[in-house]
Amino acid sequence: MKTQKIATKKHKDIELQLCLLHQTENTFPKEVIKLDFDHLTKNQFLKTLRDRRAVLWFFKLQIIKLKVCTTNHGYHIYITVNKKINNKDLVFIQVALGSDIYRECFYWKRIKYPILPNKGWNILFQKKHYNTGKIGREKESKYLTNKIYKIMTNTEKPKKKKKINKVERRLKKHGTKINRRKC
Secondary structure, three states: OOOOOOOOHHHHHHHHHHHHHHHHHHOOOOEEEEEEEEOOOHHHHHHHHHHHOHHHHHOOOOEEEEEEEEOOOEEEEEEEEOOOOOHHHHHHHHHHOOOOHHHHHHHHHHHHOOOOOOOOOOOOOOEEEOOOOOEEEOEEOHHHHHHHHHHHOOOOOOOOOOOOOHHHHHHHHOOOOOOOOOO
């Protein structure tokens, strides 16, 4: 006796959604740009990215997904883009976007003089064990992820300028310092 599969409309919808998800995930080649920023303040970090975001435009790369993690010594950024990038260009892009120069030099050597198959050469450690016995982990920051996504896609709102009154404008024109606390 054969068993018949009864497919309800709900099951068909779920199956269709899974097929579409699989197709959209695999429709185009993707690459993950991994950036490592160490020993920078948050403002320095954001300024570096604002100054260098044109690199993505130059290589005609579109951001599909972005993730920013904080570490004990800085930040890790994972940028998924819409194109496959050859290894040498990937190292160049990571340097141009401001990633740790020493890390990228080691990766350049791994690519130029491969000893082992270089499938996993572009690594950011999510967990590090230090000699002191301390364990460092990266933690995803939703706030920084949203902020940097806006910076990298050039959708960041410009800062509003402070309004100054007539007296302050006159003082500024004559080169006198303005002390707002005493006014």
